[in-house]
Each structure stands twice: as structure tokens, then as C-alpha cells.
Amino acid sequence: MRKAMVLFVGLVASVAFASEPAEGEKEDVAGYILHHVSDSRELEIEVPLYDLFGLNHIPIHLPEILVPLKAGGCQKQMTDHGEAIPSLGAGCLDLSITKHTVMMWLAAVLLIGSLLIWSNRDKAKLVPRGTAANLFEMLVLFVRDELAIKNIGKEEGPRYTSYLLTAFFFILFMNLLGLFPWMASATGNIAVTCGLALCTFVMTQVAGIRAAGLGGYLAHLTGGVHWSLWAIMIPVELLGLFTKPFALTIRLFANMLAGHIVIFFLLGLIFMLGHPAVAFVSVPFAIGIYLLELFVAFVQAYVFTMLSALFIGMGVAMGHHAHAEEHGHGEAGHSHDHGKAHMLGS
Structure with missing residues (x-):
């Protein structure tokens, strides 16, 4: 909460100390928003209170x-x-370091640091000490018990828990970094969410092949279906394989990008309407969106x-279903498939 107030004190200060545009010049609010939410080859440090000294914009050029x-x-x-x-x-392979690349590296450092600091490495103590350590353990157990085991199964769930934990905390730290001054949300980049x-x-696919065999x-x-319908079913099934990662990509990208655009747009209303009194309405609304x-x-x-656990669980269930058909019984995978159908319905 303290960091949130510091951020918006800076925003209000930028409104108070912003210089008036020249006569006939119009503020490009849309360009300003797109510039801040898009990736770039430099880190920008803006200090509104230093505007009078010409130090309000300090770019750090990346390699x-x-x-x-x-x-x-x-x-x-x-x-x-x-x-x-x-x-x-x-004929040019661009491997340049960008702002979102730095944010991903920082999120990875936070992920590894959290694991080293808050994980219970002392096996003699069954219960970790400290609020942060207990909170970290609660999130780990939640991902393992409520996401991995319930969606994949008791047998195969623990096998994929490490990946799900890595994805959860990595995405969480990237999301939170965009709420700090001078930082950015790498998950607002469609290339990152696609990766x-x-x-x-x-x-x-690995889970499906491992469970059912190649x-x-x-x-x-x-x-x-009958082999005569394979020409129809195979393209449909292949298309179904790629709709899942497409949904994951767009869902995370759109939700994270939209929030930041709304915050900047609410603050941009001050310049679009051209009156500082608008700040008394737009800034509180922006604080609400920030929270x-x-x-x-x-x-x-x-x-x-x-959703990742659900998709992996569907691949595992496909293998159980195949083995059940081979042995002539379907009860083994019935309850597992019923759980998947219940999750999809919810």
C-alpha cells in the first residue's frame, strides 16, 4: 500500500509540475500510452519533481x-x-536486450531468491517460521493440492507440480513488477505470453505421449471414428491442439495490457480535457484501478x-482412457474424466 501511494504521489506531482504545451500543440495521449506499455530498447527513468532541472527523463540504453x-x-x-x-x-537475427527482457530476468531472480529465502530447507522443522515463509508455503501447497493433483490426478499430479509452480510464481512476479515505478509488465507483451x-x-503433448504412448x-x-472420416477429424483435432495455447496467450496478454492502458487513460484525461481540476476525479479512479x-x-x-494443469490433465486422462479401452473397462478413467468435465463447465 505504501508503494502504491508513492507511485501516485509521483503521478500527481507530474501533473502539478507539467509544463503547459505550446500554443497549437496538442498532447498525444494515445502515443504516450502506447509508448509506455510497449517494449523498447531502453529503460526510462522519469523523475517528475526534477523537471525544472531537465532531469525528468533519464534513458538507459540496453545492449x-x-x-x-x-x-x-x-x-x-x-x-x-x-x-x-x-x-x-x-537476414538479420535480432537478439538485442529489451525492457521486457530485463523484466523477465528480474522476475527470474525474484523467483529463485524467494525459493532460497523462504523455502523450508531445514527438514528437522516441519513448520516454517515467519509470515513470508508461511505465505510462500501456502501458495506452494495450493498449487500442488488444488491445481496439480485435482486436475491431473494423485499419481501424475506431483510429476508436473514443479512446472506449474515455476509458471505460477514467474507470471506472478512479472505481473507485479509492472505496478512499481520505472518497471514494466513483461506479460503485457504477446511474445512473452506466447512463449x-x-x-x-x-x-x-509430453504428458499425453507419456500416458498413452506414441x-x-x-x-x-x-x-x-471410422478411417473414412480421418480426413475430417485429424485437421479438427490438430486445430484443437493449438487453440489451447492460443487461448492462454491472448487471455494473459489482454488482461495485463488492458489494466495498464486504463490507468494511463484515466490520467491522460487531465491533458485531454486540458484542466487540472480533472485530476480530482481521474487520479482517485486510477488509484482504484491500480489496486x-x-x-x-x-x-x-x-x-x-x-488452465495449464487442466490441459495437462486432459492429456493424462487421454492415456488412461486409451488403456481402459485396451483392457475392456472404462471405470478407471470415468471419475477422472468426470472431474475434467466439471472443471470445464465451471
């Missing part, structure tokens, strides 16, 4: 790493918006992890 795949492939070209780096199709969804996609996995793509974003950060980490 630029360009790998030419052919001679002259990474030669920059001048455009109306400045220098443009050639694309991969033009996370692809990890779940790979784990889902033959059973490929047989599942036919939908169990809501704290809740959304946890919810979106939970939703991504829950």
Missing part, C-alpha cells in the same frame, strides 16, 4: 545484439521514424496455471 545471417544483413536503414533494423527475413503458452503446449497419442488424433491490478496480478497467474 544491441545483431547477428547477420548473410553479408550486410544487419545494415540499418533510415526511415521516417528513425533507424530501422532489418527483419529476420532480410509461456508454448511451454504449456509442449508439457501437454501410438495411442496418434490414434487419439483420429477421434476414434484492482494488484488483485488481477494474482488472478491471472492462477488462471494460467489452472
